Amino acid sequence: MPPALAAHPMTPSPMDPSRASAPAAPLESDAPLTVEVRGLTKSFLEEGRGEVRAVDGIDFTCRAGEVFGLLGANGAGKTTTLRMLSTVLRPTAGTARVLGHDAETDGEAVRRSLGFHSASTALYPRLTAGETLDFFARVNRLDPSKVKPRVDALIERFGIGEYADARVEKLSSGMKQKVAIARTLAHDPPVLIFDEPTVGLDVLNAIALLEVVEELRAEGRTVIYSSHIMSEAERLCDRIAVLHRGRILAMGTLDELRDATGLHYLQDIFVHYVKAAEA
Template sequence: MSEPQLAVETERLAKTYLDRATKEPVHALKELSLSCRYGEIYGLLGPNGAGKSTTLRILSTMLAPSSGWAKVDGLDVREEPLEVRRRIGFLSATTGLYARLTPRETLQYFGALHGMEPAALEARVDELLDAFRMHEFADRRCEHLSSGQKQRTSIARAVLHDPPLLILDEPTTGLDILATGDMIEFIEARRDSRRCVLFSTHVLSEAERLCDRIGVIHHGRLLASGTLAELREDTGEEWLDGIFKALVRRAEAGSATT
């Protein structure tokens, strides 16, 4: 291995699907090219409906790209979906828990789905219960947990198999201040030379605080990608909201002339 592999790489990724109600084609993604390295936290920033969820769903092999390709840890998501899924931990935007399972059982169930050996699984579950301070409610049914406890259970589930890539779709949406703080701490704690966190958000302050690099996405296109400093330099704006507006203006002017 001469060059370290990229955690995520997409090339001209597009997704067109049919709207079920109107039967119209919807271009959720248009030629999105993106790369994330190991050791960085990458934030995908954009308004609702920009294509963030679609990108993350393609990377987690939920959806197949209409054209272009996407690779996770060097593996094509379309050709080796199961191998890709082994390497990712995915927290969807609407993530929920099985109401009638306890956190411990939830972890055991997903560990079994990952094919973990019972003894190793048992040890790993105990380790996670420690790490996320879950012992107190580990054997209570998920339907009786508080939202913070549920969130810790979901995160523990996502990192159960210690994936090199963590994909989080709007991880702080709908959380209260305390839980949001916990989540931000958790993401920061994952910063590691052999790991990558890719998350989407429309909260600018989160992106400013957490991200090594930021990708700005709008109407299914990646308008810009880089460190906060690079984006500031590129647009001449100080804060992300200004940067975002400047990028949108530039894109619209560009599409008007071509």
């Protein structure tokens, strides 16, 4: 197994089911560590199933300028992980830190450091696009003197100037998507979370969104990108964690995953790990 590839310590390696794998190794980079997740666990109760561990003791770290992909099928635990990271949910066990701030004890500092975008987070329909950006910049405690220049810059960057004074409820879905991403960046956060962001988008809007993520990486931000769409992960992610039933089955760069499995396509790699875990 290559040194940078780490299967989750709780999960037998798919290559050698009898052997426990090594703990997660950090990305070999000089970039500063921005996100650190250790033993993160979340349990729920589900009708007919009793207590279910949606996330089961996962570990990973992210660095500045990196797109870290959480790849998993629906119900794998991606959204729960990201909600814990953004302090929306409290972990049952383990820790999550963003820029050194603990998500459980210093939630406000964590939230100030990150922007959260998902298909389920909505916008206020009766505010205009400009007001939306102004509102989110302010509530994320951006210095008041920087709010207007920041809002103007975002309006220009996302090309929504023509619609800046239109209410969100009147905008097309593509335009709403742009406003939603812009509002995530309103306070200029160093860490961004994109949770299944292309769900419900048409092809052109989805591609536009992927381009934004690439720009954000180029700006030196950390992006945690969750998806079940393999092509997106292949295109975007510097490292990928394969998540299944709340556990990380494997983690590494795409090349490392290819080397470890002998398979080329991410879809095949994903299926390989999942089948090995199910076996």
